[in-house]
Amino acid sequence: MFIEDSCERLNIPYNDGFAGQINPVFNVGNFNKIQKYKSLQFDNTSDIPLFNIIKLHGSVSWAVKEEKINYSSGSHIPNDLDGKNGDDFNTGYSQIAVISPNVEKHFETVLNTNYAAMLRKFTLELEKENSVLLLVGFSLTDKHIKDLLYGVMKSNPTLVVVYFAHSKYDSNADPLKEKENKNLYILSPTDAESKQTFVLSIEYLQGVFTKQETETHEGNE
Numbered sequence: 001m002f003i004e005d006s007c008e009r010l011n012i013p014y015n016d017g018f019a020g021q022i023n024p025v026f027n028v029g030n031f032n033k034i035q036k037y038k039s040l041q042f043d044n045t046s047d048i049p050l051f052n053i054i055k056l057h058g059s060v061s062w063a064v065k066e067e068k069i070n071y072s073s074g075s076h077i078p079n080d081l082d083g084k085n086g087d088d089f090n091t092g093y094s095q096i097a098v099i100s101p102n103v104e105k106h107f108e109t110v111l112n113t114n115y116a117a118m119l120r121k122f123t124l125e126l127e128k129e130n131s132v133l134l135l136v137g138f139s140l141t142d143k144h145i146k147d148l149l150y151g152v153m154k155s156n157p158t159l160v161v162v163y164f165a166h167s168k169y170d171s172n173a174d175p176l177k178e179k180e181n182k183n184l185y186i187l188s189p190t191d192a193e194s195k196q197t198f199v200l201s202i203e204y205l206q207g208v209f210t211k212q213e214t215e216t217h218e219g220n221e
Contacts, residue, residue, distance in 0.1 A: 001061055007053075012051060013035065015052050015053065017052075023070060026068070026114065031052050031121060035050060036048060054118050056145070057098060057099040057115075058096075058097045058099055059097070060074070060098065062096070062097035063095055064095055064097050069097050076095045077095070119144075127156050128156075129156075129158050130158045130160075131156070131160070132162070133149075133160070134164070135162065135164060149161070150177075153181045157182075161183060162185050162187065163186045165189075
């Protein structure tokens with residue numbers, strides 16, 4: 001919940017997909033809502049920019065209730081869940097609307113209406129012209145998400161994807177196929193033993209965007 005907490009501490013408006021005050025219910029359609037501010041004196045209106053916080057694999061703050069996803073502060077998670085097993089554990093764990101890290105999660109993601117809709121929205125956002133995607137803490141081993149991402153990178157040449165690798169990237173083996181995807185940029189430690197933290201500079205992004213714009217222009221010609 002650190003993203004939501006940070007936004008509230010900094011007084012930054014955000015949209016987490018929930019609607020309602022007493023019993024907030026999640027719906028992907030809520031991400032399409034637009035908030036406006038109207039001045040008191042002349043009734044002038046202006047759009048309020050919002051951060052859309054889309055959690056593809058669910059959240060510990062999501063509770064399953066009557067086939068809907070409700071917001072919860074954690075009361076739906078049994079305090080003794082870590083001490084249970086078998087059916088007792090599954091009964092409590094099933095109340096948490098998250099995609100489990102197992103081989104079946106691809107099918108669970110596709111079959112569940114909300115998760116599938118969020119994946120579609122994720123793809124649509126990437127298809128917009130000059131979109132930028134920063135990948136931090138993601139191994140790209142989720143095949144269904146990786147396939148979606150790589151498909152959009154090929155169809156949208158203006159998309160820029162910057163991947164922050166936690167260890168030195170083997171450019172010879174090129175496991176992420178960086179050389180095939182010209183709009184994929186990988187930042188990794190230069191030393192195989194280090195786990196350095198990256199600082200993304202404005203100058204670096206400017207260089208990436210300039211290179212991308214030049215290649216796109218040449219391709220159109």
